[in-house]
Amino acid sequence: MTTEAPIKATSAPTPATTPTKRVLRKFFANPVAIGGLVVILIFVLTALITGICALFGIYFPYDPNATNLAIKLNPPSAAHWLGTDNLGRDVFSRLLNGSYISLSVGFVAMAVSLLLGVVIGAVSGYYGGWIDNILMRIVDALLCFPSFFLILTAVALLGPDIRIIILVIGLLSWTGTARLVRAEFLTLRETEYVRAARALGQRTWPIIFRHILPNAFAPIFVTAVVGIPDAILIEAGLSFINLGVQPPQATWGNIITDGRSYLLDAWWLIVFPGLAIFLAALSFYLVGDALRAATTTRQQSK
């Protein structure tokens, strides 16, 4: 009874710091990161709420697809905060409604490309040899294409359906992740614990997924965060060529596309949806960068 207390005191580390806690503390000490995170949360919450409400036919403040030619191309006012478009639809309602689709495109496309990139990068880095050689030459070749051209061509040939758009963006933007994961695996597969697992007769897939992958989590997570705005920007670019998500479903990109015929008469059709894309993309990039800084263990000078 009496001997137990001092032993406990020495064996337990005094401040409970785990690597995760250290990263989180470093991340939340960064005002830019907090700002970006808050903006992302606002966007995601708005998208979720309007998305769920839309399922029940509840729209705020107006029905995003209700046309009223009597009030077409009205500038921002108290009734229509961000003005109305050429069919008299409320731009603010369309922005809210579009946020659900635009963010979904970002998240799902990122998930698809992450899955592919991690599996291909892991196989390439773990096995090495000719498998690695073939996979990496394919990556090199894909990186020679401007990804926007390739995505656009695939969507043009397959038809601009939202599921196709998401899949094509995901299936054609995994190359960066694959290279990164491969590089991580190349160094991690030589570590003692992986050798030990192999020596103990552990099979390959458990080694890849249970031993190596968790240790490459930080950089993979960072690329995931940065992949979301990339996909959002690509969808907006596709909208420009009328190959994005098709009207009447609003997305941030196609509101701008619809509005460009009225470029010099109705600036609000261009400015506000662009601002939404810009703010969302910027927040994801800033949070991604802050995460990268917080998870980098190597000492930076100054």
Place this chain on the structure above:
Amino acid sequence: MLNFILRRLAISSVLIFIISIISFLMIILAPGGPNPWGELNPKITPQVKEMFRKKFHLDRPIHEQYFLNMRDLFTGRLKSIKDERPVISRILERLPATLTLNLYAISISLIFGLLWGVWAARHAGTTADMLSSMGAFALIALPGFWVAYLILIGLVNFAGVPVLGTQSYGIEFPSFANLWLDRLWHVVLPGTILALGGIAVQSRYIRATVLEAMNEDYIRTARAKGLPEETVFYKHALRNAVRPLITGIGSLLPALIGGSLIIETIFAYPGMGRLGYEAVLERDYPTLVALNFVVAALILLGNLIADVLYAVVDPRVRLE
């Protein structure tokens, strides 16, 4: 050095083979064949569809399709749906305009990226550096066409910067120098908007590389022997910025050419990007598919040049 170049050439020829496979196999993606009329058009009889499949050799086994399509592209037998002209000449006639625009964009990306990156590395950790990196991400997050529209709405009404085409109207027989200055003047606005993201990406890359170099042993040695911090930074650390400067050529090109599709369309600039846009609108699939191949081949060439250039500057690379 010759050995290195030969090795790079060998790898490049493997890559161009993979690139050609990827671009031509995209044709088989189209459900029901790459016809420009849509599935439900009642005027299109099965005979017309069959003719179209024949044109792309879709009635052959897949490996034969590939070789036949490649042969057709280079012999000019692959024709545009729009005007029945060989696809390859339609694409190559856009080459000068595209090269001018992208060379301009890549030059200012490299120059301003370098200046910005070096400045940021010198001031690393300060509030100014924090603001400048926020600014860099802001430039990356800007959708290019949105910026172009904002500028069209605002600035062009007041300043006389040309926003259309490659040449001014009304100049009938310009001298050679005048013609090129005029061309360049038309490149400035689209080229600058195109390069905004590239400048930002490049500045981040340079900043990171120089800062990483500041941790090296030879920097500690330089400091230990009492060199002033200025000399340590500008003479010893800054040399490392050469790497991002050269590899930047290869890594910036795909993004620039990808972005040029939108920017060239907005500014009615007759380059390859605009051709891609027209091809999508006209459902001109032969042009679209071949354009992917040509653009990727050009980027591969850019990468090859960057690699060789890098090996000239840094002899260590040749041995890898």
